[in-house]
Amino acid sequence: MAERQVTVKAEVGLHARPAATFVQTAAKSSLDVTVAKAGGQPVNAKSILGVLSLDVRQGDSVVIRAEGEGAEELLDRLADIASAP
Amino acid sequence: MTTVLAPVAGAAVGLEAVPDPVFSGGLVGPGAAIDPAREPGRALSPIDGKIVKLHPHAFVVVGDDGRGILVHLGIDTVQLRGEGFEPLAAEGDRVRAGQPVVAWDPAAVEAGGRSPVCPVVALDASEGSVTGLAEGTVGAGDELFEWR
Numbered sequence: 302m303a304e305r306q307v308t309v310k311a312e313v314g315l316h317a318r319p320a321a322t323f324v325q326t327a328a329k330s331s332l333d334v335t336v337a338k339a340g341g342q343p344v345n346a347k348s349i350l351g352v353l354s355l356d357v358r359q360g361d362s363v364v365i366r367a368e369g370e371g372a373e374e375l376l377d378r379l380a381d382i383a384s385a386p
Numbered sequence: 387m388t389t390v391l392a393p394v395a396g397a398a399v400g401l402e403a404v405p406d407p408v409f410s411g412g413l414v415g416p417g418a419a420i421d422p423a424r425e426p427g428r429a430l431s432p433i434d435g436k437i438v439k440l441h442p443h444a445f446v447v448v449g450d451d452g453r454g455i456l457v458h459l460g461i462d463t464v465q466l467r468g469e470g471f472e473p474l475a476a477e478g479d480r481v482r483a484g485q486p487v488v489a490w491d492p493a494a495v496e497a498g499g500r501s502p503v504c505p506v507v508a509l510d511a512s513e514g515s516v517t518g519l520a521e522g523t524v525g526a527g528d529e530l531f532e533w534r
Contacts, residue, residue: 313464321413349414350454350509353446354438 303372305380306339306364315357315383323382324349330375334367336383346379388449388533391483393429393457394492394504396422398520398530401505406461409505414456416516417507418531420524424493424502428474428486429459430526432506437479437487442471445487446509453533454509459490461501470494484527508533 311319327334327346335343336352339362344351346365357363365379392398397420404410404419431437435449443463448454459471472489475481492502508516511533518532 317464318408318413321408325413348510350438350446350448353454353456353509356439 302366302368303376304364304366305376306362307380307384309357309359309361309363310384310386312359314359314361315352315355315363319382319385320349320352323379324352326378326382327375330367330371332367332369332372332375334365334375334379336363336365338362339364388433388451388453390432390455390506390508390530390533391430392420392520392524392526392528392530393432393487393506394420394422394427395524395526396420398522398524399503400519401507404461404503404505405501409458409507412513414505415507415509415511416513417505418516418519419503419505420530421503422492424496426489426491426493427526429457429488429490429504431481431483431485431487432457432530434483435481437475437477437481440473440475440477440487442466442468442473442488447481456505456507456509457487458505458507459488459502460492460495461503463495463500465500466495466498506530
């Protein structure tokens with residue numbers, strides 16, 4: 302299982318555009334991908350409902366996990382989106 | 387099948403009419419949008435369910451079947467930090483379709499230089515699963531679309 306932990310820098314948190322872009326990117330992969338607030342329960346990173354329900358705010362830390370072929374590259378992309386200002 | 391009600395009164399317009407590419411491009415999901423009547427009003431729950439997220443400017447209601455609907459009151463209204471919005475329910479509350487969730491004033495949002503258009507989005511819905519979109523004038527609580 303590969304993972305990345307990043308701090309969300311966007312003013313709106315992981316909502317609106319960052320959330321939609323994050324979920325769209327995850328959904329294009331065939332891998333199982335989860336995202337959680339640090340220490341919290343993971344949700345399916347391909348679900349916009351799941352990601353919005355996490356209610357990630359600016360400054361929160363999130364953990365993104367995936368497993369399988371291409372997981373590292375996918376996590377790099379997702380980490381970039383989640384941590385973009 | 388889920389019948390989704392119009393949370394606010396106004397003119398039913400397509401999501402493509404929303405001045406925010408996140409919504410108009412369908413990135414959040416399929417659905418509809420309402421250009422609201424410019425008068426103080428109350429935004430209603432579009433379905434029976436539980437309020438899983440309640441921000442002053444937006445909320446998500448999830449039905450017992452797990453389907454979630456996002457109601458966003460105006461565009462870029464997160465910047466208002468709640469000013470002009472009054473929650474009438476609490477996160478975690480069970481609500482009936484048509485029950486008031488947030489009081490707001492679309493005219494005040496517009497006066498502040500923002501679009502008061504309200505996207506109503508079927509979260510995680512597949513393309514083509516939203517049908518029967520209302521057209522023209524809708525009242526709050528009227529049928530807005532069906533989610534197959």
